[in-house]
Structure formats: structure tokens, C-alpha cells
Amino acid sequence: MELAEAKLKFIEAWGKLGSEWGINRTMAQVHALLMISPEALTTEEVMAELSISRGNANMTLRDLIDWGLVEKRHKTGERKEFFYAEKDVWTIARCVAEERKKRELTPIIKILDQLAEVDGDTKDPAYKTFKTTVTDINKLANNVNKTLDTMLKAEENWFFGSILKVFK
Amino acid sequence: MELAEAKLKFIEAWGKLGSEWGINRTMAQVHALLMISPEALTTEEVMAELSISRGNANMTLRDLIDWGLVEKRHKTGERKEFFYAEKDVWTIARCVAEERKKRELTPIIKILDQLAEVDGDTKDPAYKTFKTTVTDINKLANNVNKTLDTMLKAEENWFFGSILKVFK
DNA sequence: TTAAACTTTCAAAAAAAAATGAAAATTTAG
DNA sequence: CTAAATTTTCATTTTTTTTTGAAAGTTTAA
Incomplete structure (x- = not known):
């Protein structure tokens, strides 16, 4: 070509x-x-x-x-x-991750924190399902957040290295 | 609320x-x-x-x-x-990751593979920059791909576990 | 100064994406 | 079979997003 x-x-x-x-x-x-x-x-x-x-x-x-x-x-x-x-791919990836974290992840976590405080009757299935779903999504979002934080601090080449062995 | x-x-x-x-x-x-x-x-x-x-x-x-x-x-x-x-957050995350991998990551890797084969003069800066950028993005994309594969096979709760220690 | 070179803004236009709703297709109970 | 219930389709409309381009704003060289 x-x-x-x-x-x-x-x-x-x-x-x-x-x-x-x-x-x-x-x-x-x-x-x-x-x-x-x-x-x-x-x-x-x-x-x-x-x-x-x-x-x-x-x-x-x-x-x-x-x-x-x-x-x-x-x-x-x-x-x-x-x-x-910027031409370094790892730096580009960090930039994008950092910006999207700031623009999208942080705001949604703020909202989820508020929503997790909803009050209602523990015997009401609608309440139970809402609470469980929101709490679980909140946990996942916070874990993504923490992982991104650590990732963003990591070495330039962690991604190209052998991170895969983690999941062995 | x-x-x-x-x-x-x-x-x-x-x-x-x-x-x-x-x-x-x-x-x-x-x-x-x-x-x-x-x-x-x-x-x-x-x-x-x-x-x-x-x-x-x-x-x-x-x-x-x-x-x-x-x-x-x-x-x-x-x-x-x-x-x-589906209500299990980890299952939802897997679904989304799997679909986006199939719909977006796999196709772009296919294109990057083709583009990496472009031929030109090694002394031409335009060629060199193109080649390097495409090759690097291709490497990153393949690593994301592999990581997702492993992640998708992983235990339900790897994300909630102590994966973070990896980056210590 | 000042006027040419260059950059930014933003109301209006165009393009793209999403939603509507009524007709067509399908399903199933009797 | 058949007709009512339900689902699907898709041409048209609406909404949203993106782009344009000319005017306003800014910078700088002389």
C-alpha cells in the first residue's frame, strides 16, 4: 500500500x-x-x-x-x-484515561453515592433491587477509579510488559 | 431521597x-x-x-x-x-467488554495490521512517523485485546478482589 | 499608531442520529 | 381457519450534533 x-x-x-x-x-x-x-x-x-x-x-x-x-x-x-x-502511545493512552476519568467517572460516582442513600422499605422488592444495583455499580465504579489511579501512576510500559501473568 | x-x-x-x-x-x-x-x-x-x-x-x-x-x-x-x-454487575461488564471488543477492537486491529505493511522510504520522515505510530498503536491494541481475553475468562470477582496489588 | 496577519467566536445552516407511528407481519387462542 | 393480540418494520419527522463562514477580536511588525 x-x-x-x-x-x-x-x-x-x-x-x-x-x-x-x-x-x-x-x-x-x-x-x-x-x-x-x-x-x-x-x-x-x-x-x-x-x-x-x-x-x-x-x-x-x-x-x-x-x-x-x-x-x-x-x-x-x-x-x-x-x-x-504527542506521539508516545502510552502517554496518549494516559491522557485519554485521565480526561475520561475526570469528565465521566468522577461525576457518575458522585451521583451514585447520592443514590445509594435512598431510603425505603427493605421488604419492598423495588427498593431492594434498586439499592443492590446502585450499590454494586458504585463498587465497580470505585474499583475502576482506583485501578485507573494506580495505572496512571505506573511505569510507561506496564501495558507492554507482562501484566497478563496476573490473570494466569 | x-x-x-x-x-x-x-x-x-x-x-x-x-x-x-x-x-x-x-x-x-x-x-x-x-x-x-x-x-x-x-x-x-x-x-x-x-x-x-x-x-x-x-x-x-x-x-x-x-x-x-x-x-x-x-x-x-x-x-x-x-x-x-441481567442484574449481576460483573456479568454486565463482561457483556459490554465482549461486545465492544468484537464490534470495535477486532475490526481496528485488522485495519492496523494492513496499515503496518505500508511500504516507503525508511529515510522519509513522513513514512517513519506513520510506520512508528501505526505499529505502536497496533501493539497497544493487541495488548488490550489479550488483556480483555484473559479478563473475560477470569473469575467473577477479580475486579472486586485485590488486583490492585499488581501495580503496587 | 496602524494595518496586515492571524485567531476566535457564534448565529445560522447542514448533516447525522434518533424517534415516531401507522401499516405490515406474525403469532396464537378459540 | 380466522380474527384479535401482539410485534416488527421503515418512510417520514424531529431532535441533536456538527460544521460553516463571515464578522469580531487579537497580535505584531514596522
Whole structure:
């Protein structure tokens, strides 16, 4: 396969994966484009490569910066801003995990904590089922949370190492 | 908090979480409703509880069955179908992991395998960056895949156990 | 200063996703 | 068989999400 074709396929696949996981397709595509670019790109270049508008490119790049996946760079003598994506896959994975933890896991745990305090009649099946379900989900969420915390502190390559033996 | 209020909040929160993770909000809400229902519900009841149309309820319940999260049940003497959700949180987590692995991880690995075979000039930075990025993502994806495989075979309660010590 | 280069904003438009509901299909009791 | 009960389908509508692009805002070189 040619590099040009492969690039397009990668951008498309990354966009699709993103959208399946609740990430805006264009944001995932811009991320893909920058990940495979050795050099930082300008807004103009991103717009041209992906055929998107200036406004879209600007907002998407801002979001990627908020996620910690992309950084602004400046070149001496150039007035324009350049955008460069983190390329280390483990660092990328950490960023995503950290952000999603903050944006989604922490808020839902807060709600589950409140819901676990619902009061009612222990003999009422509706109450029992509600309480049990919410409590169990809460426990799972807290375990995911703790595991992520530990994982995020872990060595860069824990994932590529032999963690698998744990489950032996 | 009253049970009725708590139920509504739970359904709302579960729907929101679902939509953040690329799951149709209504599907997540129907799932939430069934998870906290001690008894299997009819399509009519789901429609009424969530104020959704028959068509929507029908398709959503079908999807939940496809995910392995809900099953059809029949009551003797009743002609209608009833829907009952799996309540064990670990089993639910396995179902979701298994489905998403099948629907999203396996396909992307297939594509990454193809893309890793792109040919080009080793001295070309664009080629080098592409190759490295794709290869690294591929490695990570394969490790996630293997870890999920092992996890899915694991004991019901591995997650609630002391897996955390692994990362010590 | 100031004007050109560049970036950001956001109301409006377009596109995508989800929901509706009535007709068609299916099932089953009698 | 047959007709009532129930489920499924899917063209259309509605809602939600995403994108556009031009105007406003900002920065900087001279």
C-alpha cells in the first residue's frame, strides 16, 4: 500500500473509532493527522488535509489541546501557530484515561453515592433491587477509579510488559 | 431521597453516561430501567415509564438483547413478551467488554495490521512517523485485546478482589 | 499608531442520529 | 381457519450534533 493511501485509511479508521466511543469524528481525524505528521502543522494545513472549515479546525484543535493530546508550537520567524501531537502511545493512552476519568467517572460516582442513600422499605422488592444495583455499580465504579489511579501512576510500559501473568 | 426520585435520577445518569460512550441514550435508559426492576417488564411498561414510542422501545429492546444484557421472558397465561435485565454487575461488564471488543477492537486491529505493511522510504520522515505510530498503536491494541481475553475468562470477582496489588 | 496577519467566536445552516407511528407481519387462542 | 393480540418494520419527522463562514477580536511588525 502507498503511504498516501495508508494515511487516508488511518485517518478514516481513527475517526470511526473515535465516533464509536463518543469522540467527535473530526476531532479524532485531526488527532490522527497530527499523530502521523513528523512536523507540527498549521491550521491552514489541517483545514486543507481534511477539507474542514477554519472555525471547525480552530475549535477542534483547541479541544485536542484541552485533552492534552496536542500542543501549540511556534517557529522562529513565523507568525503562525503550529500544532504538534504527542506521539508516545502510552502517554496518549494516559491522557485519554485521565480526561475520561475526570469528565465521566468522577461525576457518575458522585451521583451514585447520592443514590445509594435512598431510603425505603427493605421488604419492598423495588427498593431492594434498586439499592443492590446502585450499590454494586458504585463498587465497580470505585474499583475502576482506583485501578485507573494506580495505572496512571505506573511505569510507561506496564501495558507492554507482562501484566497478563496476573490473570494466569 | 425518595425511591421514585432516585429511579429517575439513575435512569437519567445512566443515559448520560451511555451517550458519552457512544451508546444511544434511550438504549442506556431502557437498560437502567430494567436493571432496577425486580420483575420483567412489557414493552408497554417501558414505553410508559420512559415516554417513548412503540417502535423505539421495540428496536431498543432488540439491541439490548443483541448485547446480551436483556432477555425475553414469558409468563404462563400471558401472551405478551416480558423483558428482564441481567442484574449481576460483573456479568454486565463482561457483556459490554465482549461486545465492544468484537464490534470495535477486532475490526481496528485488522485495519492496523494492513496499515503496518505500508511500504516507503525508511529515510522519509513522513513514512517513519506513520510506520512508528501505526505499529505502536497496533501493539497497544493487541495488548488490550489479550488483556480483555484473559479478563473475560477470569473469575467473577477479580475486579472486586485485590488486583490492585499488581501495580503496587 | 496602524494595518496586515492571524485567531476566535457564534448565529445560522447542514448533516447525522434518533424517534415516531401507522401499516405490515406474525403469532396464537378459540 | 380466522380474527384479535401482539410485534416488527421503515418512510417520514424531529431532535441533536456538527460544521460553516463571515464578522469580531487579537497580535505584531514596522
